Amino acid sequence: MLSRTKRLLAAGLASLVAIAAQAKTELTMYYPVSVGGPLTQVVDGMIEQFEQQNPEIEVNAIYAGNYNDARVKALAALKSGQPAQLSVMFSIDVHELMDQDAIIPFDELVETDEERQWLNSFYPALMENGKVDGVTYGIPFQRSTIVMYYNKDAFREAGLDPERPPQNWDELVEMGQKLVKTDARGQVERWGVMIPSTGYPYWMFGALAKQNGEVLMNSAGNQTWFNKPGVVEALEYWRDLGSRYGVMPEGTIEWGTLRQNFLEQKTAIMWHSTGSLTAVKRNADFDFGVAMLPARKNFGSPTGGGNFYIFKQSTPEERRAALKLVRFMTSPEQAAHWSIETGYIGVSPAAYETEALSRYIKEFPQAAVARDQLKYATAELATHQAGRIRKLLDDAIQSVLNGQAEPEAALNAAQKQAERILSRY
Amino acid sequence: MNQRTWLHAWLMLLPALVMLLAFTHIPALSTLWHSLYLPARSGEQAEFAGLDNYRMLLDDEVFWQALSNNLWYALGTVPTSMVLALVMALWVNSRIRGRTALRLAYFTPTMLPMIAVANIWLFFYSPEIGLFNQLLGSLGLDSINWLGDPDWALPSLMLMTIWKEAGFFMIFYLAALQGLNPDLYAAAALEGASPWYRFRRLTLPLLMPTSLFVLVNAVLNAFKLVDHLFILTKGGPNNATNLLLYYIYENAFAFFDSNYAATLTLVLLVLLILLALLQFTLLERRIHYR
Structure with missing residues (x-):
């Protein structure tokens, strides 16, 4: 009798499991x-x-x-x-x-x-x-968020304090100039800083704009502010890092190979996603630090x-x-x-x-x-028709970094087109 | 022709015809239809746009740039890779040691997936750590921002395309060369024709059907191979390397504007048809088929 109950129970359980598996x-x-x-x-x-x-x-x-x-x-x-x-x-x-x-x-x-x-x-x-x-x-x-990775060994070599990365835009230029290393022929062996300008240029630009006290769009995503004076200034600074101060290569800088550049010490500082941190940690054979992006009016980075x-x-x-x-x-x-x-x-x-x-x-x-930088963070560029709007800004940024256009003119044109696209929303 | 053969012929043609209709002609027509509408917003019916998308296209600077890039790209890649293919084919067709290995070496780029190749070339082109700039450096030349400089970006893409395509076209030339009648060459040798003369008056004319085939394919490829753009430049910097098909992809999938993408597709289609017609009418007369 007992064994029969047991068997019944077992059968019942088995079918329950079967139902569970089906469900x-x-x-x-x-x-x-x-x-x-x-x-x-x-x-x-x-x-x-x-x-x-x-x-x-x-x-x-x-x-x-x-x-x-x-x-x-x-x-x-x-x-x-x-x-x-x-x-x-x-x-x-x-x-x-x-x-x-x-x-x-x-x-x-x-x-x-x-x-x-x-x-x-x-x-x-x-x-x-x-x-x-x-x-x-x-x-x-x-x-x-975007953070600043810097090579402490390079800082030491350039006579800079490795525990004191650049805190603001001016320091980034000054220290960057000390960090640039050239060979006998005058070819640059190591750059001061690299900010990537392919892949996600608008993202890096969002950081520069935020540091200068500006955001690129409203939260409803139907208005952009690409040509406000503070935003134009941010793009001028980005371009000047290459063309005026010589701390960054001119032309665009590839997102996909930047981390390798940093790991091979071709640049002393890079701006990159914090998502690269563990990979940098595992592959860097030098002493490196991570810092918040430098400030102009305040610290800032988009998430x-x-x-x-x-x-x-x-x-x-x-x-x-x-x-x-x-x-x-x-x-x-x-x-x-x-x-x-x-x-x-x-x-x-x-x-x-x-x-x-x-x-x-x-x-x-x-x-x-x-995480600490979250206090100063803003939203990433998000609008209706996001792909088109991003491309407008990306193209404007790249045209300026390549010397094809002036910051104000490029951003004015991008803003005008963005307004046309967003007028439906 | 009697009724039965007639029916027979149509039955034989039917499978291919069905496939062509289903996968070429009907999609082309629906693309045309699609290009006459505006993108539907959530929950609403698509709005009829008439020729608005085409008007937008005429005003679209990026489209014009992509079109001109694409023409330069075709001009830069097609003749060079064809000449290279022919030279390589002639070489690996001659009796030299290790020619199997050589043939394989030339064909390898074709067998590698474009995306994988592009990922490797991305590092070749990298201004600071890349192979090319190290080569330039060892020659004492200034380094070049290959993919980041708008003047160099498109030529850089062309270089990789030529490397990738030439081996593929070589195979066609090689096959054709091996099909040539040796009697003709024996006769030419008897007449004391120089190697250059033999090449110019025998080989080249006999290869013309192959050349036409390769040319048509190369031109098509110049418009339809954009895989490497996804890795190398994404059409940048500032559209310096944007090609039509990539721009179509961007519109359809990054901008969710499948209607404008359809408009662009139709333009590309017409362009390709025109190019094919041009090639066939211009060259057909100069080709001797056996």
């Missing part, structure tokens, strides 16, 4: 990597851990190239009817994704008070690109990077599962792990209170710079 929710998620390095393994590891903790959810995390590629692939998948319930995409794509009617706000997904509190647990500066009219569409994940979005084309179960995944990936422990592995900012203050990250920062204080 497995499948999620497809695209994500970008824009700074190079073995970041895909880190993401895969985190996903695996999530699946172990949540056996009822299966996640296909698909690496999709840079930010543009990830957006293209995710949206193409949606349009062709393939499933994708969530993705990490550019934080600044938010207006575009809303215009495409592709995403749903997280405010509609959270149910409990605890979940609502979770929505407010992130650094406010990181939410600037994720919120539109007070509604949250993007949850910060791989988020960065950057990718947010989690949840797509409208999904069932309620999938949305709950997706929310669970997003919460896992941005939980303090995972955010700490992600920050240590990459250099990206731990997205919430709680991440920095975890033992892992606080210990890491004690050993490697460079890792806290990006």
